[in-house]
Amino acid sequence: MYLYDSYDQQMVDARVAEFRDQTERRLNGKLNEEQFRPLRLMNGLYLQLHAYMLRVAIPYGTLNSRQMHALAQISGKYDRGYGHFTTRQNIQYNWIKLEDAPDILADLAKVEMHAIQTSGNCIRNISSDHFAGAAADELVDPRPYAELLRQWSSFHPEFTALPRKFKIAVIASDTDRAAMRLHDIGIQIIKNDAGELGASFYVGGGMGRTPMIAPLIREFIPLDQLITYSEACLRVYNRYGRRDNKYKARIKILVHELGKEEYARQVEEEFAHLLNQGVEPPLEELERIKLFFDDPAFESGLSNEIDHSDPDFARWVDRNTQRHKIPGYVSAVISLKPVGGIPGDASVEQMHIMADLAKEYSFDECRVMHTQNIVLPHVKMADLHALWTKLEAAGLGSPNLDTIEDIIACPGLDYCSLANARSIPVAQKIAERFADKGCTEELGELKLKISGCINACGHHHAGHIGILGVDKKGVENYQLLLGGSEAQDTALAKITGPGFSEEGIVDAVEKATEVYIANRTEGERFLDTYRRIGMDPFKEALYG
């Protein structure tokens, strides 16, 4: 994985010192809140429902064990013994004291981490495929490109005050595991007919108030023009994005209002102008970065045999492991979704254990998934049983990846000051209902996602089943949506009809699954059945 050079370290250390000074000036009254707020937000520090909340960037979700240990130590020393992994592959701490924030940033800097650009109208943390560098189906590892984009976008003087926040995802396989087309810019690394590597650009996607799927605006950009083309996309947005209306300020609205052809035409014009301006870093820089992402020392000639005689272990292997590009290895997913638990939360002890397991079994690497789970990307099949045994002992062995128990839930009204309704208790009740019925496995792949307000941090638009919390005359109410996807078949879910109470939404989800069971054909997932039979049978069951 990428390691800081002296420039990276200097920049991050300088930011810590700057924020320490700003915090002192706030505490001694030289800055008021109006002056301080944008400064703390630039360092990921929000004022949330119960305290300050710090969001720490995890570039493309990749961590080594030293970093995971450091995240755990911060939870124990400065917070209340846990952290929350988010749908942007980051981590959030919910109980931060302002006076501790500079020390936390200093502790992060010691392990090459920071909270810069995790808030505000700038280019946020670049996200990517959590199986990058391991997946059997990828063309190349997308992370060197994500890292190049991270370096370009960090402290980019032109893009620190965009009309709104800006999110970029990079993938390099036809299977989309990063919700690529639901980002402001989604980049897919592809090969053209001549066998050359390049990037497809999808621009203007997003969830939130006005969900949109990003259209393809440029089929192929050679990799030695990746940054220049990105710069052109941002420049057009920065110039013409709506600054008059916060709700219309995201690039998706600009692309939609201009039309993708006109937006693409303007980008091409800007691109042509930029091509000779020396924006692009030399290819050697990309080559330098790529060296950090070389394969670890995989053993060759390993067997693909796994002993399935222990049924609980076999179930976990079937559910929570992913095919690896090297025979004899898999990527193993640690579920942060125990039934009745809080999606994405991990205790100090669990974080330390995950760090130790990453070191022992996965070449010192782990990844945060946007689905709020953790991946050990390179595990020898021969080590799987030992790994699983340790995960089980730590409460981390839930065999429920991509099932109805593996719910994405945003913090909602339990933690978030923008929320209309609580998300977490709904997730807990749904997981408990299906676990009690014992039908989780029978339902197969069923991605359920819950947001506590229209900002859609819980990706409800992209759930096979989505739930949106709303405020109905002061009472929490939940809308049900069906048919979304954030994979390569990206689709936006549709609302079924009137909303439900907290108890009612659990029953409604159960009814939707009964319609699926009654109508599915061999091998169909919930989403496939919904697409084939349409909304009507579900509406009939829910409201008929």
Add this chain to the structure above:
Amino acid sequence: MNILTGNDLKSGAVVWWTGETWSIHVNDAALLDDDAEAICAREEAARNVNLPYPIEATRDEDGIRPAHTKERVRALGPTVRPDLTLKPADPDIGNWVI
């Protein structure tokens, strides 16, 4: 009736105006007369509180209860982590919030 709330500047903790100082317990909150703005301005300038604002609340025999769910969650802590609330030993806290 209205009460005043905000966050402690240093710790970020949710606090309530008692008429003299700021308390983390909503039951200590004082009913406001109409000088809320002046109190907010004075207390914020003195850095006794961050971003104070008035909210609606009711008082019954059990004490003071903010009108809006969000403020009740603020008053107590996350409903999904009773151990982190101000009443970790009270099994009935969820019902107080909702």
